Structures are given as structure tokens and as C-alpha cells.
Amino acid sequence: MFLPGCPRDFFFSLQSIWCWSFWVDILRSTEERFSKLYYHLRRKFLPLDPCTQIVCSMGNGTSRLYSALAKTLNSSAASQHPEYLVSPDSEHLEPIDPKELLEECRAVLHTRPPRFQRDFVDLRTDCPSSHPPIRVMQWNILAQALGEGKDNFVQCPVEALKWEERKCLILEEILAYQPDILCLQEVDHYFDTFQPLLSRLGYQGTFFPKPWSPCLDVEHNNGPDGCALFFLQNRFKLVNSANIRLTAMTLKTNQVAIAQTLECKESSRQFCIAVTHLKARTGWERFRSAQGCDLLQNLQNITQGAKIPLIVCGDFNAEPTEEVYKHFASSSLNLNSAYKLLSADGQSEPPYTTWKIRTSGECRHTLDYIWYSKHALSVKSALDLLTEEQIGPNRLPSFNYPSDHLSLVCDFSFNEEPDGLL
Numbered sequence: 001m002f003l004p005g006c007p008r009d010f011f012f013s014l015q016s017i018w019c020w021s022f023w024v025d026i027l028r029s030t031e032e033r034f035s036k037l038y039y040h041l042r043r044k045f046l047p048l049d050p051c052t053q054i055v056c057s058m059g060n061g062t063s064r065l066y067s068a069l070a071k072t073l074n075s076s077a078a079s080q081h082p083e084y085l086v087s088p089d090s091e092h093l094e095p096i097d098p099k100e101l102l103e104e105c106r107a108v109l110h111t112r113p114p115r116f117q118r119d120f121v122d123l124r125t126d127c128p129s130s131h132p133p134i135r136v137m138q139w140n141i142l143a144q145a146l147g148e149g150k151d152n153f154v155q156c157p158v159e160a161l162k163w164e165e166r167k168c169l170i171l172e173e174i175l176a177y178q179p180d181i182l183c184l185q186e187v188d189h190y191f192d193t194f195q196p197l198l199s200r201l202g203y204q205g206t207f208f209p210k211p212w213s214p215c216l217d218v219e220h221n222n223g224p225d226g227c228a229l230f231f232l233q234n235r236f237k238l239v240n241s242a243n244i245r246l247t248a249m250t251l252k253t254n255q256v257a258i259a260q261t262l263e264c265k266e267s268s269r270q271f272c273i274a275v276t277h278l279k280a281r282t283g284w285e286r287f288r289s290a291q292g293c294d295l296l297q298n299l300q301n302i303t304q305g306a307k308i309p310l311i312v313c314g315d316f317n318a319e320p321t322e323e324v325y326k327h328f329a330s331s332s333l334n335l336n337s338a339y340k341l342l343s344a345d346g347q348s349e350p351p352y353t354t355w356k357i358r359t360s361g362e363c364r365h366t367l368d369y370i371w372y373s374k375h376a377l378s379v380k381s382a383l384d385l386l387t388e389e390q391i392g393p394n395r396l397p398s399f400n401y402p403s404d405h406l407s408l409v410c411d412f413s414f415n416e417e418p419d420g421l422l
């Protein structure tokens, strides 16, 4: 990104100018277009076809579930019934049994190789908790439009990216670990797939699309990608929710975050959960750093100056050596990165959370993190990453694994006696 002999600051100024002129040029109209597009998409893709509801209420077991899954296979079905697109009410759709949906996914995937085995590593804490742990999943699921149209995964066969099957691999991963909270990036099938299905599994979801998603440049895209946050309604009550458009040096950027304060129904304890996806690519390190500072500032306010325990999940697009990582590690919010606990000394991040082969060559990086308030929360266990052997020579995504990023899953518990120093 940087030319030899060009000072980094000069280049960064150019980036800022690009960013500034980009937004000045298009933001005036984009804000308006964005909100129109957002509501258009909500209307277009919410599962409002009453045929689905009728099939669901008539059917039982597998056939009923197959209908639920099959419905999401063809999002264009909604457009055949435009008269039914007006009043979204997916909350009243019939619940789905996760085991039966998992069977349906496996039936769709019967020609694919079996799922990789990943084990939870027990991280034995001295803080036994009387309440069940809170399982959090962080995952950049790979936007369908980017995977097919922009990412240039040169060793991944196009058949491995077919949405009808890749969707089932993503659902299988979620259903296998059954997180209480799900933090996703690169979601470009929220309204037609994840919101309807996960709401029927008992989750409450929030989606915040990127204002100018690169997915929109891809032919036959399914709308913008963005961050999505889901939590199980039987475990948590939503206290407040904020959709944050990240700024860099006061300029609005194309990156977003969602932060929600939840209350555990069992323990009545509150905590804040946030999800983000920072700017990608080499050369944008200072931009990411500024976005991280903005997110930390927002989280300071939302957690009332670290009074409320915090979990932040994200694809930070930054290695641990980057400034934005250091800001999080040294923040007054007192955060630790959960996956460091898998290392022998508890101080090192995993060697990779994403591994792919692009035209530019092999890209193996640690970019995804789950940060948590280290004085208020403990990590009881964490899902181990895939080995190099499991990932295979063609890397990710593949017929076995649907994204170029690995899911991270942790079980958290509240420390029994908070010392007030979150």
C-alpha cells in the first residue's frame, strides 16, 4: 500500500482525504438511500409469505422443518407474493426444534465431507458459579456476495460456495455449539435466512448493515452485509441497544458496531455485549486504530465507565501487533482477550483465526477476538481452533467449512464477588 520513499503520514493523509471526499461526495445521498434500502430489504426478505405459516401450522416434525429451511433456500419466493410483504411478524412463526433443524441441514449436506471435530478446552477457573455459563460465539461468516464476487479465494471450488449448502454448514456450526449469544460479521442474508430461522430457535436478533457495503457492487447481490447480534430470549432481557456507525477522526466511516446491554434472567446481572467489523486491508492500520478508539469511547459511555461488565466480539482485521489491538489490551475498560487463555502462558493469541489463499498468495492471520472484562467475568472454556491438517492444503473456505474465518466460542461466568474494579 505504501510506496517506497513515501512517508506513512503522507499516505495516511491521502487516505483521510480519500475518505473525506468519498463521504462528502456520496454521504448526502447515501444516508437517504441507505435508510430506504434498509427498509426495502426488510420488506423484501422478511418471511412473510403466509404459505410458510400455513405449511408450518399444518405440518409436523421433519416435513414442517424442511419447509422452514426450504423457504430460506429461495429468497425470491417472497417476491412472488408482494401483497404479503407489508406486515413483518416473524415473532409469531412456530418454534423449531434445533435437533430437527440440524437433521435437515445434514440431509442437505449429505454429499459433503463430515464436519471437523473441535473440542472445548477447559480453562478451569477458581470461580465456581451457581448459574449456567453464558456461551458466546464470534464469527465472520463470509458474505455470500463477497465470497462469490470479490474475495478471490483461488483454491476454493465455486461449488463449495453455493449458498444453498453453505448456509446449512453455517447453521450446522451454530446448532452444534448452541451459543446463548451470537455475534456475526459479513451477514448478507439476515432477513431471508438468519433472522427468520434463529427467531424460531428462540433468538432475538439485531442487524446493522454497512452504509456502503461492498456486496452492493456484486451482481445479483442479496443486499448489504453488516453485523448481526442474536441472543436467546429465554436467558436474557434486552435493557438497551445501540447501533453505532464508527468514526475515524470525527469522520463517519463505512464500519459499524452493535452494543446491547442484557440482563441475565437467572442471576439478574447485567452486562454489555458488542459486535464489530473494522476496516480491512493493509495500509489502513491507523484508520482501524481510530475506529477502535471510537468504539472504546462508545463502550465507556454504554458501560457507565466500566461499571457494567463487557464482552466485545469482532473481526478487527488487525493482528495483535497493531495499534488497535494495543488500545483494547490497555484500555481503562480492563479487557482481556479470551483466546489468549488457550496458549501455554496465557499471553499469546492463537496463530490464526483466518486462513485463505488469494491471488496474492496465502493469507494466514489472527484478526478475530473476544474481549471481556477481566475482573468481572471468567472464561470457563473455549472452543479449540482447527488444526492446519484439518484446514487442509487448499485452506478456507472449503467443502467442510463455510467461511474463511473460524468461529470462536467461549463460556463465560460472572465472578461471584465483584470487586468493583471491572
Ligand SMILES: NC(=O)C1=CN([C@@H]2O[C@H](COP(=O)(O)OP(=O)(O)OC[C@H]3O[C@@H](n4cnc5c(N)ncnc54)[C@H](OP(=O)(O)O)[C@@H]3O)[C@@H](O)[C@H]2O)C=CC1
Pocket: 022, 026, 140, 146, 150, 151, 152, 186, 210, 212, 213, 214, 215, 217, 254, 255, 278, 279, 280, 281, 315, 317, 358
Ligand atoms: N461507489 C463508490 O463511490 C465507492 C464505493 N466503495 C465501496 O466500498 C468498498 C470498501 O468498503 P469497506 O467497508 O471499506 O471494505 P473493506 O476494505 O473493509 O473490506 C470489505 C471486505 O473485503 C474483504 N477483504 C479484505 N481484504 C481483501 C482482499 N485483499 N481482497 C478481497 N477482499 C478483501 C474483507 O473481508 P475480511 O474482513 O474477512 O478480511 C471485507 O469484508 C469498496 O469495495 C467499494 O465497493 C468504496 C469507495 C467508493
Ligand SMILES: [Mg+2]
Pocket: 140, 142, 143, 146, 186
Ligand atoms: Mg471477508
